[in-house]
Amino acid sequence: MSSQIDEIKSRLDIAEVIGEYIELKPAGHQSFKALCPFHNEKSPSFFVSRDKQIWHCFGCSLGGDVFEFIKRIDGVEFPEALRILAKKAGVVLKREDAAASNQRTRLLAVEETAARFYEKNLWEKDAEPVLEYLRKKRGLRDETIKKFRFGWARDSWDNLSLYLRKVGFSEKEIADAGLGIKGQRGIYDRFRGRVMLPIANHHGQAVGFTGRVADFLPSYKKDEDKSGKYVNTPETEIYHKRFILYGLDQAKVAIRKSGLGIIVEGNMDAVGLHQAGFINTVCSGGTALTAEHFSLLARYAQKWILCFDPDAAGVEATKRAFRDCLKTDLEFYALPLPQGKDPDEAVREDPEIFKNAEKNALPMMEYFFKLALEKFSPSTLEGKKGITKILLPAIKDISSPVEKSHFLKELSHLVNVDEKSLQEAMDKIKTAPAQNHPIVYSLSKSGGKAPPVSREEKISKELLGIIMGRSDFIKAAEQKLLPENFSNSRFAVLYKEIVSYYNTAIQDADFKNDFFASFSKFLSIHHPDLAPLASEAVLCYEKEFSSRKDAELEEDAVERMQVVLREFTRRQIKNLRDKISRAEREKNKERVEELTQEFKILMQELKRLEEK
Ligand SMILES: [Zn+2]
Structure with a gap:
């Protein structure tokens, strides 16, 4: 086998192979540079050496040979990478039939x-x-x-x-x-x-x-x-239809890079969104998402936004996808579209909807509540019936009894019908048999050491950059954010150091003019491991934010703190759900009660954060 690997390598030019995926620019003798497909960057730190037949990214420190590249970019294991490259090299694998x-x-x-x-x-x-x-x-x-x-x-x-x-x-x-x-x-x-x-x-x-x-x-x-x-x-x-996500070949690099993908139903919707610049879009081909689709999705990103037609069939498909995704590690959201517009029409009329997709996309139950309220008024009998018809089946699908009861209560308030009657009506609903999915692992479990940079990470980095670039925002941040609010422990430590350095060194008046210059000296002695992250974040501030007006910049900072807090709350809610299910399994009523109270408070907190 190893001789075949060598043969494949010797027949292929690494620059040519990589060049099929990303745009390479010459960078000196027999070497090339590019924007790294594995992390988010604005200037190239990804290098390919034709001489040495290797690649390396100085931004995210991934690297290796041509096999390593294919494994990462296509999200495949070695045998599949071998097949792909053998084909390119025209080498017939001995073991294959x-x-x-x-x-x-x-x-x-x-x-x-x-x-x-x-x-x-x-x-x-x-x-x-x-x-x-x-x-x-x-x-x-x-x-x-x-x-x-x-x-x-x-x-x-x-x-x-x-x-x-x-x-x-x-x-x-x-x-x-x-x-x-x-x-x-x-x-x-x-x-x-x-x-x-x-x-x-x-x-x-x-x-x-x-x-x-x-x-x-x-x-x-x-x-x-x-x-x-x-x-x-x-x-x-x-x-095989069940394996195909139309547009994935064109979208995969962007999806991996942003950690987020959009799923539409129609091929033309995917084409339309790509043309409008939303190149992280794939299409399910109008069928329900299959187990194979879910595995494929999990290779590229964890977060997916469903954007199906706002008609009856599209709503059904959205419901179904939400239900099936409960069995995976993937996070699904749904993007509501204006009535009567498919994604292709919607993007042509108003690209802003998609520009803000991540902000506008709703988690499952919020999506259904919004949908119901758009269609019906809760003040008439007809409206109550309509709302209940949309929401009850969705509530029935929720697996956690606590959440189920939470949303049943909300529905009861909304239509002013007592919970007991709703419960009875819900028990009578027949649910379609769910698909039997194999367990799908998320990217973070199956992927390598370089998880995609999520939007949250990007935003956290920007926030850290802003407060280092403009140290007068540090106080405001300190009042809003704790280190543990950050999802990434390196960000948390850096944030903690920024705040404590600022507070202890504030007497030292001269740093006020250039906080970063003095802080980075401190870091290089006490936290050399954080220095690259700090420079990266502050460089990001220089590039993106330093020319903003004061008021705008303050808005930018506040908005980013909000996102960090919101994501933190979402993680807490997720943890709490797990705890509640555990307590339920252990039949520990008291604990369930206690946790449910906590859950309610957090849900309110999240609502507040999402409204802002
Ligand atoms: Zn990189």
């Missing part, structure tokens, strides 16, 4: 050839109205059309299959790839007169297609068309 891998390779080749064929068609003269449709009606820019490889399947029975036969694929291969259908007189094209979008797996290989009917063409005859608005590749050897 040659026949099976050969069939797979052939099918991938058919799909890729078809994708190119359709793509080429779209830019031919006869497809101009199709291109116009994509540009004008769908609002797509040419770069987006190319990035997602839109194509055109001519309205013909054999346009594609003839071409594929000509370049050497057999009828069986064309049929096995789902591109052709075997009829009595031979094979014919599955996709005819359709706008084509290749579906790529998370390695970016086309494995199937979705084709939209060209009902915008004057030549389109509705009566002759019996196949529906969309036609998709059926399940094949390489296309």
Whole structure:
């Protein structure tokens, strides 16, 4: 095996492999630099040496050989990285079943050839109205059309299959790839007169297609068309719907970097969001999220925002996803959209909704309460019924009895119906059987030593930078925040040191002008391990905040303290939930009672923090 690894390495150029994922810029002799895909940064600290065939990031100190890179960027284990790179290097792995891998390779080749064929068609003269449709009606820019490889399947029975036969694929291969259908007189094209979008797996290989009917063409005859608005590749050897998250190949780096992903239902929603700059978007393809989807999601980030259509089906899908995610380590939120707008329309009208997605996204129950109140008024009988119909099933899904009772009480207040009646009504609701998911581990458990930089960490770092850059904010921070409010222990220690240094050295008047200069000297002696973090944070202040006006900067600081506190409270609530379930299992009524009181207080606290 090791000789094969060496062979693969010797055949590949590390700069070329990495260059397929991120943009490399020359940085001296045989070396390149780039923005690190594994941590958040604004100037490049990621270096690749072609000479030594290694990479290293001076920002997050990750590094290694080409295998290590693939493992990290694709979130795969070594055997999968080996397969990916062997393929790139053209090395046939001895252990793999040659026949099976050969069939797979052939099918991938058919799909890729078809994708190119359709793509080429779209830019031919006869497809101009199709291109116009994509540009004008769908609002797509040419770069987006190319990035997602839109194509055109001519309205013909054999346009594609003839071409594929000509370049050497057999009828069986064309049929096995789902591109052709075997009829009595031979094979014919599955996709005819359709706008084509290749579906790529998370390695970016086309494995199937979705084709939209060209009902915008004057030549389109509705009566002759019996196949529906969309036609998709059926399940094949390489296309398994339950494994596919459309757009993940394009989104994975951004998702890993931000620690956050957006999930939409439709391919066009994903394309629209990417075009608008929200490149951490993936698409579930309109089916319920499967166990395989959840495993895939967990590889890239812990936090996911559901953004499904605000119609009945979308609400059902949101509910279902919330329920299924309870069995994983993932955190799900839902982003409410304006009535009647799918994500693609919504982002075109108001990108701000998505810019503030993390702030606007709601945890499960808050989402349902908001939804219910938007649709119905709690003051009429009809309204009460409507609200109850939305909320009761959701409350029933909650596994913790304490939380269940908490939200039942809230509902009871809202509609002014006593809890007992609601409880009875809830008991009568039949729940759909939940999917049986394997346990999904979060990134923090399965991933390596460099967890993605979460938004909270970024914000904490910015806050520390601001108070070091502007030491007159330290007092205000001290009144609001305790070191333990930070999620990261290094931030907590740095914060503690900043505050205590400020308080003990305040008599020393000269540091007032340049707090950081004197504080960093102190750090380098007493806490050299924190020095890099401190410089990083203060550099971040210099770059991003130092030109802000006083009032703005104060707002920035206060807002960041708020986020730190809010996330701290959320963590506390999560801990408390665990404690309550434990006490419930131990049937310790008194303790449950006590913890429930605490829970209520924290929930109020959180509400207050979220309102601000
Ligand atoms: Zn890095």
